[in-house]
Amino acid sequence: MFRMVVGHSDDVDLENALEAVFALCDAGLAGVAPKAGLLLSAWEVDHQAVIDAVRARYPGIELAGSSAGGEMSSVLGLREDSVSLALFASDSIDIVAGLGRNVAAAPVAAARQAVAEATAKTQLAPRLCIVLSTIGRVEASVILDALRAALGPGIPIIGGGAAPRDPAGDPIANSGREFAGDVLASDSLAILLFAGPLAFSFGVETGWRGVGPRATVTRSSPAAVLEIEGRPALEFYERYVGAGQPPIANPLAVFDEPSSERFYLRTPVAYDREAGSIAFFGAVPEGATVQITVAATDQIFEGTKASISAALAGFPAGSRPDGALLFSCATRKYLLGTRAGREIDLVRELLGETVPVSGFYCMGEIAPMASADLTRFHNATMVSVLLGSAQPDAASS
Numbered sequence: 001m002f003r004m005v006v007g008h009s010d011d012v013d014l015e016n017a018l019e020a021v022f023a024l025c026d027a028g029l030a031g032v033a034p035k036a037g038l039l040l041s042a043w044e045v046d047h048q049a050v051i052d053a054v055r056a057r058y059p060g061i062e063l064a065g066s067s068a069g070g071e072m073s074s075v076l077g078l079r080e081d082s083v084s085l086a087l088f089a090s091d092s093i094d095i096v097a098g099l100g101r102n103v104a105a106a107p108v109a110a111a112r113q114a115v116a117e118a119t120a121k122t123q124l125a126p127r128l129c130i131v132l133s134t135i136g137r138v139e140a141s142v143i144l145d146a147l148r149a150a151l152g153p154g155i156p157i158i159g160g161g162a163a164p165r166d167p168a169g170d171p172i173a174n175s176g177r178e179f180a181g182d183v184l185a186s187d188s189l190a191i192l193l194f195a196g197p198l199a200f201s202f203g204v205e206t207g208w209r210g211v212g213p214r215a216t217v218t219r220s221s222p223a224a225v226l227e228i229e230g231r232p233a234l235e236f237y238e239r240y241v242g243a244g245q246p247p248i249a250n251p252l253a254v255f256d257e258p259s260s261e262r263f264y265l266r267t268p269v270a271y272d273r274e275a276g277s278i279a280f281f282g283a284v285p286e287g288a289t290v291q292i293t294v295a296a297t298d299q300i301f302e303g304t305k306a307s308i309s310a311a312l313a314g315f316p317a318g319s320r321p322d323g324a325l326l327f328s329c330a331t332r333k334y335l336l337g338t339r340a341g342r343e344i345d346l347v348r349e350l351l352g353e354t355v356p357v358s359g360f361y362c363m364g365e366i367a368p369m370a371s372a373d374l375t376r377f378h379n380a381t382m383v384s385v386l387l388g389s390a391q392p393d394a395a396s397s
Contacts, residue, residue, distance in 0.1 A: 002198070002389035003089040004323025005029055006356040008075040010082035014046060018053050021085050024075060028356070034058055034087035036095035038130070038192060038325070039065030039179070040360045041083045043165045047177055048184045050083060055182055058087070062121070064097040064192040066132035067177040068360035069163035069330045070340070074348060078341035086323070086358035092389065093196040094122035099180035101188045104137035111146035114191045117180070124195035126155050130325065130385075133189035134175050135161030135363045139222060139283050140377035143189060144366065148375060156372045158202055158385055159191075160327040160362025176363065197390040199319040203310030204367045206265055206381050207303025208293035210253050212240055220286045224270075224277040225252075228290065232276020237268070240292045246271060246278055248331055251380050255289040262369055265293065267331050267379040281364060282377050297339065300332060304343045307382040308350045321386035324351060326359025331380040333361045343382065 005028030007021030025034075037058070041050060047067070054063060071084040088095050098117030100110030119126065129151055133143055140161075147157050162176025175186040194200070215236060219227035228236040237246040246268035253263040266280035284290065295303070308324075315321055326347060333340045340361075347357060365378040 001091045002093055002322050002387065003029070003032060004086060004356050004387060006073050006075055006084065006086050006358050008071065008073040008079065008082060008084040010076065010079040014049060017083050018050065021083055022057050025085060025087050029087065029089060032089045034061055034089045036062035036088045036097065036192060038086040038358060039063060040068045040071050040358065042071070042081045043067040043163055043177065044081060045083060047179060051179055051182055051184060054085060062095055062097040062181070062192070064130070064132065064180045064190040066162035066179070066190060069363070070333055070361040072326055072344040072357065072359040074355070074357040077344050084358055086325070086356070090389065093194060093198050094124050096121040096193050096195065097180040098191050098193065099178070099183055099185065099188055101185055103134050103143065103187050103189055107138050107142045108146040110189055111143060112150045114189055115147065115150035118191055118193040122193070122195045126151060126193050126195045127198045128194040128200050129155055129157045130192040131157055131159035131189055131366055132162055132178050133159070134178065134187050137175065137187060140364060140366070141283060144375045144377060148373065153373050156202065156368050157366060157375045158327070158368070158383060159366045160360065161364040163330065163361070163363055199316045199388040199390040201311045201314035201316070201386050202367060203307035203314070203384045204369070204378070204381060205303045205306035205310060206295070207300040207306070208251060208253065208265060208295040208380065209299065210291035211294050212292055214255070214258070214289050214291045217284055217286055217288045217290055220284055222283055224272070224279040225284050226275065226277045233278045234271055234273065234276040237278065237292065249335055251293055252280060252284065253291045253293045254284055256369060258289040264369065264376045265379045265381060281379050297336060300336060301342060301346060304346050304382050305350060307384045308347050311384045311386045312350070315386050315388070316390060318391040319388050321351070321355055322388040324355055324357045325385040325387070326357060327362050327365045327383040328359065329365055329380045330361050330363055332382065347384065
């Protein structure tokens with residue numbers, strides 16, 4: 001048995017909001033005790049008060065979560081300045097939390113700490129790792145490589161970056177908030193590890209499409225792309241979008257293989273005209289094949305639908321999804337504006353009204369590409385995860 005329930009409230013009074021959240025969760029649980037929870041809320045919320053209230057209501061619960069740039073659920077749709085709680089109950093699956101600190105100074109040690117804390121609480125084989133992390137203080141790939149090394153092969157790592165107080169501010173001084181158990185921290189990573197007979201699948205789609213020829217990054221640094229095809233990177237962008245700041249609406253597609261159609265996106269965040277370089281939200285490796293992309297609003301929504309459709313197509317035969325988690329990008333929310341709530345509406349239309357959904361807008365998304373072990377840091381992407389209890393002879397994706 002696996003059960004997921006969701007409570008969500010945007011009441012301005014925190015006590016009232018929590019009572020509404022708990023009432024919805026209790027109704028869905030119908031007397032079953034939850035094992036774990038995923039807590040998502042706006043940066044301005046008193047997170048420690050919320051954590052303490054959840055753990056008092058559900059003693060012994062494994063809890064993980066982060067600050068969010070907009071909370072999504074099957075209860076209220078998209079809300080800002082709200083509190084969303086997804087609870088998980090199971091008689092066969094363990095769901096355990098771990099927290100790693102000091103990500104900027106020691107990302108490898110932080111990943112090991114989070115995994116060690118979580119795995120110490122289960123004897124079952126890990127199947128899926130949900131991660132919520134500070135992003136921007138250290139290159140995301142370093143964190144993900146460290147998590148992969150600590151977890152071992154074959155365990156998909158999926159999640160997103162915790163939202164800072166000011167998404168446009170300096171990430172060094174403007175960290176998100178993460179928590180596990182009763183501990184609230186920043187400059188950290190929290191994981192929720194699912195172990196045992198879990199059925200799951202995921203979809204990773206964007207809606208963006210490449211325009212113009214592909215090209216090779218001929219010089220880059222951890223901070224920026226310096227040259228593309230031997231010329232200043234800025235020239236490559238200006239050829240298609242004109243002079244000035246490269247638009248976030250035109251992220252750079254980065255292909256793992258030159259002949260592949262699969263890519264991850266990098267959103268431009270700054271440029272240096274004198275150097276001709278462009279800084280992106282995440283590294284672009286030297287030698288990578290890249291392409292400018294475009295997407296109209298309807299194409300972004302097509303990416304949303306494609307993500308859920310891929311997850312549904314990949315869900316193990318003989319099992320049915322009992323819940324869904326969504327990790328969408330703050331870039332998508334910004335570009336969609338007042339229509340951003342349509343993403344969760346589309347998800348509900350495809351999944352049906354009975355499947356509980358919880359998610360948030362992230363500072364970059366985390367998900368595998370071609371295989372479970374090829375985890376990438378994404379921009380402007382919708383990552384969807386379906387969860388359920390594996391039936392006999394049913395294998396997860």
